[in-house]
Amino acid sequence: MPPTPTAHQADPIAPQKEVLAHIAPQVEALVTRHLEQRRLWMPSEILDERERDRLRDAARGLPESVRAGLALNLLTEEGLPHFHRLIAVHMGEHSVWGRWNNLWTAEEDRHGCVLRDYSRDAGIFDMVALERLQYDYLEAGFNPDWGRDPYKLLAYTSLQEKATQRAHGNLARLAAPIEPQLQTILSRVAGDEAKHHLFYRDCFAMLLAEDPERALKAAWAVMPNLAMPGHTIPGYTQLSDAVRAAGIYGPLDYCKIVSDLLGVWGIAAARGLSSQAERLQDQLMALPGRLERFAELVARRRPQARDLRFDFLPRAQGA
Ligand SMILES: [Fe+2]
Ligand SMILES: [Fe+2]
Incomplete structure (x- = not known):
């Protein structure tokens, strides 16, 4: 008679689930x-629709690079349904993780709302073209091959929150001299992303402390290439290139994020490993080092996006 499968044989991520249950009290403390x-x-509160006329005048001066950055940041935020689903699938819905997912989703939802409301009130896009892009972005789906491993989800969110913080923060800096209200909005959003990053970063640090072997494996599966929903849709690469060329977000930013996280997590100092x-x-x-060489290659191979052509950017309003 064949041996009865152990819980670990029946469910390949049973050990990860055990660790998640074990650290739940500490995760509760992080939520608090x-x-x-x-x-x-x-x-x-920060976008008064009675001031729409003033806003339209001010936003007229926003260069196309800043508009392209705003469009990409907005699209990224609108990927929220996929991210909520991934967290629910990987972390479960009935523990502290489910509570965090709902809380986090409620906070994130305001990001897409405020950026969309701003874009519409400021009249800086062809909204139908932008909405079509958003539709394609969401319809493309997002199913990273993580084998339901919650460690990979937490490695990913640690990186992704920091990436969005940098993209919003850099865009806020570029918008500041022309449109202080956009700066205010983006800074507020970047502030939220910074706090989300701290939560995920510290959760992953617990995994490294409790189960370093599997945590390192998850980090290695996710860190070399941070996938985004919609990265395969037409125009996404051009938009990413434009945003990189404008100094809003690109491979060099990602390199810095990875380098910082490796340091904070103390990866080099881990001992007693197989x-x-x-x-x-x-x-x-x-x-x-590898990511830095890749960033240099991308900067050399792809020209600076001087003349931006996107359907959602009306030419007549170009700066
Ligand atoms: Fe966000
Ligand atoms: Fe966030």
Whole structure:
């Protein structure tokens, strides 16, 4: 008679689930810290529709590079349904993780709302063209091959939150001299992303402490290439190139994020690993150098986006 499969054989991610259950009290403490530190704001508190005429005048001066950046940041935020689903699927819905997912989703939803409301009130896009892009972006779906591993989800969200923080923060800096209200909005959103990043970063640090072998494996599966929903749709690469050329977000930013996280997580200092995990540790520590070389290659191969042509950017309003 064949042996009865153990729980681990029946469910390949049973060990990860055990660790998640074990760290639940510490995760509760991180949720509490987040609630104490966050600044809850509502889109209409910072965007008064009675001031639409003034806003339209001010936004007229926004260069096309800033508009392209705003469009990409908005699209990224509108990927929220896919991200909510991924968190629910990987982390479950009935524990502290489910509570966090709902809380996080409610906070994130305001980002897409405020950027869309701003875009519409400011009259800086052909909204139908932008909405079509958004539709394609969402319809493309997003199903990263993580094998339901919650560690990979937490590695991904640690990186992704920091990436959005940088993109919104850099765009806020570029918008500041022309349109202070857009700067205010983007800074508020970037502030939220910073706090989300801290939550995920510290959750992943717990995984590294409890289960370093599997955590390193998950980090190595996710870190070399941060996939985004919609990256395959027509025009996405051009839009990403334009945003990189404008200094809003690109491979060099990603390199910095990876390098910082490896440092904060103390990857180089991890000890007592198997030889396989030591190899992953070395590969991870070599990653910033690899990403930097890739960033240089991208900057050389793809020309600066001087003349932006996107359906959602009306030519007559170009700066
Ligand atoms: Fe966001
Ligand atoms: Fe966020």
